[in-house]
Amino acid sequence: MRNILILIEYDGTNYNGWQRQPNAASVQEEIEKAIYKVTKKQTDIYGSGRTDAKVHALGQVANFHTDSAIPTEKFAVALNTNLPDDIVILNSIEVPEEFHSRYSAKVKTYRYRVLNTPVRRPIERNYAYHVREDLDLDIIKTMAKLLIGEHDFKAFSSSGSSVKTTIRTIYDIKITKENDIIEFEFTGNGFLYNMVRIIVGTLIELGKKSTRYDIQRALMTGDRGFAGPTAPPQGLFLKKVSYNLDIKS
Known part of the structure; x- marks a missing residue:
């Protein structure tokens, strides 16, 4: 075989x-x-x-x-x-x-796309999360840095998973904006159920200058209430899975 x-x-x-x-x-x-x-x-x-x-x-x-x-x-x-x-x-x-x-698998990279415009664009409806409100990208980038490293991401996961541990390591978070599209790229050793979408949902709310959510307290307590809503699925892309192999596309 x-x-x-x-x-x-x-x-x-x-x-x-x-x-x-x-x-x-x-x-x-x-x-x-x-x-x-x-x-x-x-x-x-x-x-x-x-x-x-x-x-x-x-x-x-x-x-x-x-x-x-x-x-x-x-x-x-x-x-x-x-x-x-x-x-x-x-x-x-x-x-x-x-x-x-x-x-x-050794490393996974996910991409999440946000369309940040007052009016929705039908052509992006299946490939981006439409956010109408103005977002403060500097706040989003500053808050994202708190997530880099090894943490207990229990607060950033949905129920329904049977994982042995909720500790994961995020190696890098890249956030870029081109025209009306904001792209988040997360690279880590693994991700919990809905973890990327909850992180994005949290960062988006913080970018709206919401004071309801708190990344540091979410990481310290594991309390889901300190993390934001789960961003919708259509903006999420599994970009790459890395192994001790050379895999060419």
Whole structure:
């Protein structure tokens, strides 16, 4: 059996997330159906992590085992001919037997896009969070620095996760603005359920000069009440997952 890694880009608008589930469209299911069409065998694929409904990916990683004779580099081409237009395999490579897309991951990077305009723009409705109010970008950047490093991010996670620890490390946060789009980019060793969206929701409220939320107290107490609302899913993109491998798109 060979262990095949695939690098995936998808528009999550029409899916109820990455994970296969009954009675709802998922990215995982679409790719597994494509693998079946190509290999004629039912195959489970393992993603680097789940993305929620309407969340996108520029560099999702998954792996699967197969005894198919298809050349490794041809898997991407073969699968793409059987995938819908909103999912594409950017690359396929063979990896060691022990490699697992989730457990072998070292670093993840997420991007979040905010459209900051008084009037909404329909063309961005599926790819950005529309915020009408003026935002103080200096305050947002200053507050974001408090999140860099190793912290207990319990206050920045939603219930429903069974993780052993809520301690994570954020290595870097980049915040840029071009025209009316503000982009947040978070790089860390892992992220809790809805962690990026809650951080963005908190920073946005602070950028409105709200005094209701407090990042330092949220980190110290783990109290969800000190963190802001969960930003909507459509602005979120899984940008990159890094391993001790050279994965080219």
